Amino acid sequence: xxxxxxxxxxxxxxRLLIKDLSVSLEKSESLLLTGPNGVGKxxxxxxxAGFIQPEAGSITLNLAPDSTKTASDQAELIHYIxxxxxxxxxxxxxxxxxxxxxxxxxxQPLNPVIKSHNLSSLIHIPAGYLSAGQKRRLSLxxxxxxxxxxxxxxxxxxxxxxxxxKLVADAANQHLNAGGILIAATHIPLAIPxxxxxxxxxxxxxxxxxxxxxELI
Amino acid sequence: xxxxxxxxxxxIRLSLKEGGTIGIAxxxxxxxxxxxxxxxxxxxxxxxxxxxxxxWVTLLLSLLLSLxxxxxxxxxxxxxxxxxxxPLPLELVVVAKxxxxxLTVGVPLSLxxxxxxxxxxxxxxxxxILTLAALIGTPALSFLGxxxxxxxxxxxxxxxxxxxxxxxxxxxxxxxxxSTTTGYLFPAGNYDSALALLxxxxxxxxxxxxxxxxxxLRFNMN
Numbered sequence: 001x002x003x004x005x006x007x008x009x010x011x012x013x014x015r016l017l018i019k020d021l022s023v024s025l026e027k028s029e030s031l032l033l034t035g036p037n038g039v040g041k042x043x044x045x046x047x048x049a050g051f052i053q054p055e056a057g058s059i060t061l062n063l064a065p066d067s068t069k070t071a072s073d074q075a076e077l078i079h080y081i082x083x084x085x086x087x088x089x090x091x092x093x094x095x096x097x098x099x100x101x102x103x104x105x106x107x108q109p110l111n112p113v114i115k116s117h118n119l120s121s122l123i124h125i126p127a128g129y130l131s132a133g134q135k136r137r138l139s140l141x142x143x144x145x146x147x148x149x150x151x152x153x154x155x156x157x158x159x160x161x162x163x164x165x166k167l168v169a170d171a172a173n174q175h176l177n178a179g180g181i182l183i184a185a186t187h188i189p190l191a192i193p194x195x196x197x198x199x200x201x202x203x204x205x206x207x208x209x210x211x212x213x214x215e216l217i
Numbered sequence: 218x219x220x221x222x223x224x225x226x227x228x229i230r231l232s233l234k235e236g237g238t239i240g241i242a243x244x245x246x247x248x249x250x251x252x253x254x255x256x257x258x259x260x261x262x263x264x265x266x267x268x269x270x271x272x273w274v275t276l277l278l279s280l281l282l283s284l285x286x287x288x289x290x291x292x293x294x295x296x297x298x299x300x301x302x303x304p305l306p307l308e309l310v311v312v313a314k315x316x317x318x319x320l321t322v323g324v325p326l327s328l329x330x331x332x333x334x335x336x337x338x339x340x341x342x343x344x345x346i347l348t349l350a351a352l353i354g355t356p357a358l359s360f361l362g363x364x365x366x367x368x369x370x371x372x373x374x375x376x377x378x379x380x381x382x383x384x385x386x387x388x389x390x391x392x393x394x395x396s397t398t399t400g401y402l403f404p405a406g407n408y409d410s411a412l413a414l415l416x417x418x419x420x421x422x423x424x425x426x427x428x429x430x431x432x433x434l435r436f437n438m439n
Binding site for chain 2: 099
């Protein structure tokens, strides 16, 4: 089981954000992405998730315990928690959780997950009425509910209180101990012993492709 | 298969719960067909003659009104992203969502036909055949419409562009739908061929439309 990134370059619009990045992760390894806003953390995570095509280089995922799964099946083995929480606000908390279980085919019991994420008193409330932190907790409950080997977390603890942030760190540590792989981008320190840290840097102005507008100035 | 049914069930539940889509489509259809005879005047023969065409055109437009919501909320709330990492190929996600749209919008609109037919002085013997034609023809509208809904997903106010993109593709369904009752294309009373052609359009849309739709969704995730 491994994630292999080789000579990866990523672009958003005309801007080159990531240039010639190589890193590889084996099972139980974790990677922390840091760096200032707009440096490409989200872009990198979204490209590993398969939403953004690389400009150059490659991302190879080999997540299945057996090698029978094809490349297109790898997507099924990824947990991606991005800026959007991915919950339908007009469904209740319970309906959201039940849908995930049915959709992803998980037979995990719901109750322990609801309890551990402090959602017990909220289950019959439409998710739209939850606070930002509560929505985040609901979103993160998916990690516990459905077992997948690769976690991609983009600012997972944003708007969470200290206690809930600790809960995320505990869950991540458990995931790593069980042989999972974790890639996270965050500004807020997380109590996770990351095996590797990449500090992304602004590539500077020479990396920008000058647009006609800039040539005019 | 479980994932497919779970998604279908969820989308049907959502559209009943949110209510807006069905309500607007049915309400729009009713109001247009109600005011048309007022504008045209009480000529019962004329109304009877134009009834099938009017009913089909208002049905197309009402259904079109609800199409832009097909992927929009799931896109905005991030649930569509989550479905990328599910066990279901994106093409089947599209099938489940378009099927739910047909069941919650296409079917109720089709079943309204007899009631609206009364307002347009449609001959009673045509109620059954027109409703049947609508039921057979509307799946094509939901599935072809899904292509447009996916293409306009990333655009602000894409809902306005959607009708321009998609209405031309509704024309075959409209022509064969109307010809079940008018006898322009086929001898009057011989509606089997028109129904068969409607079914052919619907079935091929169900099979073919999910591929470009899924492509457009992937593109818009970028």
